[in-house]
Amino acid sequence: MLQARKMKILLPLLFFLGEAHSRAASRPNFVLLMADDLGIGDPGCYGNKTLRTPNIDALAHAGVKLTQHLAASPLCTPSRAAFMTGRYPIRSGMASQSRVGVFIFSASSGGLPTSETTFAKLLKKQGYSTALIGKWHLGMHCDDQRDFCHHPLSHGFDYFHGLPLTNLRDCKAGAGSVFTSAIRVLVLVPLQLTAVSLVTLAALKCLGLLQVPRLVFLCLLLLAAAVLGILLSFLHYFRPLNCFLMTNHSVTQQPMSYDNLTQRLTADAARFIRRNAETPFLLVLSYLQVHTALFSSKDFAKKSKHHAYGDAVEEMDWSVGQIMSVLEELGLANNTLVYFTSDQGAHVEEVTATGEIHGGSNGIYKGGKGNNWEGGIRVPGLLRWPGVIPAGLEIAEPTSNMDIFPTVVKLAGSPLPDDRIIDGRDLMPLLRGTSQRSDHEFLFHYCNFYLNAVRWAPRNSTSVWKAFFFTPKFSPEGANGCFPTQVCLCYGHFVTRHHPPLLFDLSKDPRERNPVTPTSEPRFREIVATMEEAATRHTQTVRDVPDQFSLGNILWKPWLQMCCPSSSGLSCQCDREKQDRQVSR
Numbered sequence: 173m174l175q176a177r178k179m180k181i182l183l184p185l186l187f188f189l190g191e192a193h194s195r196a197a198s199r200p201n202f203v204l205l206m207a208d209d210l211g212i213g214d215p216g217c218y219g220n221k222t223l224r225t226p227n228i229d230a231l232a233h234a235g236v237k238l239t240q241h242l243a244a245s246p247l248c249t250p251s252r253a254a255f256m257t258g259r260y261p262i263r264s265g266m267a268s269q270s271r272v273g274v275f276i277f278s279a280s281s282g283g284l285p286t287s288e289t290t291f292a293k294l295l296k297k298q299g300y301s302t303a304l305i306g307k308w309h310l311g312m313h314c315d316d317q318r319d320f321c322h323h324p325l326s327h328g329f330d331y332f333h334g335l336p337l338t339n340l341r342d343c344k345a346g347a348g349s350v351f352t353s354a355i356r357v358l359v360l361v362p363l364q365l366t367a368v369s370l371v372t373l374a375a376l377k378c379l380g381l382l383q384v385p386r387l388v389f390l391c392l393l394l395l396a397a398a399v400l401g402i403l404l405s406f407l408h409y410f411r412p413l414n415c416f417l418m419t420n421h422s423v424t425q426q427p428m429s430y431d432n433l434t435q436r437l438t439a440d441a442a443r444f445i446r447r448n449a450e451t452p453f454l455l456v457l458s459y460l461q462v463h464t465a466l467f468s469s470k471d472f473a474k475k476s477k478h479h480a481y482g483d484a485v486e487e488m489d490w491s492v493g494q495i496m497s498v499l500e501e502l503g504l505a506n507n508t509l510v511y512f513t514s515d516q517g518a519h520v521e522e523v524t525a526t527g528e529i530h531g532g533s534n535g536i537y538k539g540g541k542g543n544n545w546e547g548g549i550r551v552p553g554l555l556r557w558p559g560v561i562p563a564g565l566e567i568a569e570p571t572s573n574m575d576i577f578p579t580v581v582k583l584a585g586s587p588l589p590d591d592r593i594i595d596g597r598d599l600m601p602l603l604r605g606t607s608q609r610s611d612h613e614f615l616f617h618y619c620n621f622y623l624n625a626v627r628w629a630p631r632n633s634t635s636v637w638k639a640f641f642f643t644p645k646f647s648p649e650g651a652n653g654c655f656p657t658q659v660c661l662c663y664g665h666f667v668t669r670h671h672p673p674l675l676f677d678l679s680k681d682p683r684e685r686n687p688v689t690p691t692s693e694p695r696f697r698e699i700v701a702t703m704e705e706a707a708t709r710h711t712q713t714v715r716d717v718p719d720q721f722s723l724g725n726i727l728w729k730p731w732l733q734m735c736c737p738s739s740s741g742l743s744c745q746c747d748r749e750k751q752d753r754q755v756s757r
């Protein structure tokens with residue numbers, strides 16, 4: 173009798189314990205850390221000796237370091253779209269056919285379509301608490317200010333705190349502008365032309381050589397004034413209208429302040445973890461660093477060996493350490509998969525007028541952000557999950573930031589969507605060591621909308637072939653980037669086309685210096701043919717979808733502009749983050 177009663181109590185308890193145990197093993201928490209524009213040559217664990225990143229390095233020591241981890245695109249918006257959906261950005265319409273490859277206005281209508289499924293959406297369905305803290309850059313509204321169709325809260329996150337757009341030079345007073353060359357072409361040149369015409373006409377009139385009606389002068393003057401007016405208001409209002417912080421759907425700081433910004437976002441991420449210590453959670457901490465405008469708080473400013481850039485990296489590394497110690501303190505470390513990466517390679521064109529380097533290092537690799545040389549797409553990739561993923565393992569197989577989608581979704585116990593192509597592959601077999609080869613025999617490298625290169629890791633060899641259909645024209649000639657335009661463009665006369673494709677064996681030539689030729693490689697034609705066939709097969713799976721970068725979708729739409737109401741009328745200024753400013757450290 174007593175025995176039976178004991179059993180009655182014990183059985184459910186045992187069942188509960190077993191359940192809890194298997195839940196812990198099969199439904200870990202996820203902390204996904206994404207840096208902006210950090211190069212693979214920056215973290216110490218990837219070989220940097222002068223930049224101090226002890227916390228990022230600790231992830232590598234306690235987990236797996238991927239050495240051929242590839243961003244699906246060398247540019248922020250498309251790379252992040254691919255990361256969120258596990259699909260090439262072209263499949264969601266997040267790949268631009270023109271010069272503008274990222275969203276530049278908070279009030280434009282392009283963005284990640286709601287028909288796309290993010291890993292956050294699937295995890296939320298599995299009972300996870302989900303948060304995105306930091307940079308989003310995947311759109312906000314479609315038709316009106318209330319729809320928030322592209323906002324993180326419409327994509328499976330139940331908490332958002334951060335920047336809907338991206339950190340830009342224009343967001344920080346005195347840090348310059350990313351629009352300098354565009355302004356020169358679109359505004360200053362027309363302005364000069366108008367001024368020259370005015371002077372010429374006036375001179376001709378004075379000399380009595382030409383009858384010019386007053387109306388013509390008036391029109392030209394008005395035109396010049398209008399162009400100048402638009403330029404000045406653009407520069408004056410760009411910052412408040414595009415650089416603001418939100419919490420959920422509300423604007424909380426406009427324009428955003430850089431004071432202790434990393435500390436504030438880090439503290440908020442830590443609070444999210446604490447609030448959800450008892451439930452499975454997904455935290456995407458998407459750093460504003462190390463995109464320009466560079467910033468760091470007092471504790472980090474002027475402390476590194478690499479100027480403002482190094483300070484920013486070291487502050488971000490500090491933040492990684494803070495997050496890890498919260499996990500440690502709450503006893504969650506063994507039950508949390510931590511991932512650290514960058515959305516693309518370092519922006520090598522970021523050099524100030526005075527010659528200070530504001531872009532990071534891509535190590536031995538050629539190129540950088542905006543192009544598909546290895547420097548643009550080979551990014552840090554670290555995964556840590558003590559007890560499940562081996563510590564200190566290095567994996568050289570090709571992997572993609574799209575792989576996080578199926579990996580996370582499966583671990584959370586959710587089925588993968590079966591109504592669409594998922595391009596990412598589950599990383600767990602590779603990470604656990606149950607598989608030696610990557611599931612990606614082929615990977616496709618897009619420059620925005622355009623298929624730029626194919627990567628092939630044949631199953632039966634150690635070669636990693638990369639065939640370029642075109643390469644960017646670096647400028648000035650001999651440079652390692654496209655300096656006047658700040659990023660390399662992907663089409664027309666901006667690129668050099670290659671027939672047959674320009675072929676490299678990355679396993680022997682990771683710097684992409686010596687193209688393989690039919691003379692140096694007898695199987696050249698066979699290899700190229702196999703890769704071209706794979707590209708054709710892939711292209712046939714890409715469907716026509718609405719273009720999120722159409723002109724209508726990238727322009728500023730006044731009716732979509734978020735502007736926080738303040739006592740002084742419609743000034744688009746407010747600061748509801750003041751109370752958080754004094755961050756306890």
Ligand SMILES: *[C@@H]1O[C@H](CO)[C@@H](O)[C@H](O)[C@H]1NC(C)=O
Pocket residue numbers: 330331332419420
């Ligand atoms: C954000 O929205 C979620 C619900 O989606 C809510 O639980 C949370 O309290 C909101 N946070 C703030 C600060 O408004």
Ligand SMILES: *[C@@H]1O[C@H](CO)[C@@H](O)[C@H](O)[C@H]1NC(C)=O
Pocket residue numbers: 213214219220221222223478481482531532533535
């Ligand atoms: C370390 O990083 C800094 C900053 O990006 C860079 O200047 C330096 O060249 C890097 N060192 C190596 C060995 O890559």
Ligand SMILES: *[C@@H]1O[C@H](CO)[C@@H](O)[C@H](O)[C@H]1NC(C)=O
Pocket residue numbers: 503506558559560
């Ligand atoms: C976490 O996992 C590691 C490696 O398996 C183990 O050594 C350690 O004791 C575990 N810690 C806890 C708190 O369970």
Ligand SMILES: *[C@@H]1O[C@H](CO)[C@@H](O)[C@H](O)[C@H]1NC(C)=O
Pocket residue numbers: 630632633
């Ligand atoms: C690998 O397999 C392909 C056929 O699938 C064959 O054509 C090729 O010669 C093989 N390569 C090597 C290095 O064995």
Ligand SMILES: *[C@@H]1O[C@H](CO)[C@@H](O)[C@H](O)[C@H]1NC(C)=O
Pocket residue numbers: 431432753754755756757
């Ligand atoms: C930043 O945080 C530190 C430490 O909490 C505090 O002393 C300082 O006043 C804050 N700075 C600003 C500008 O709010």
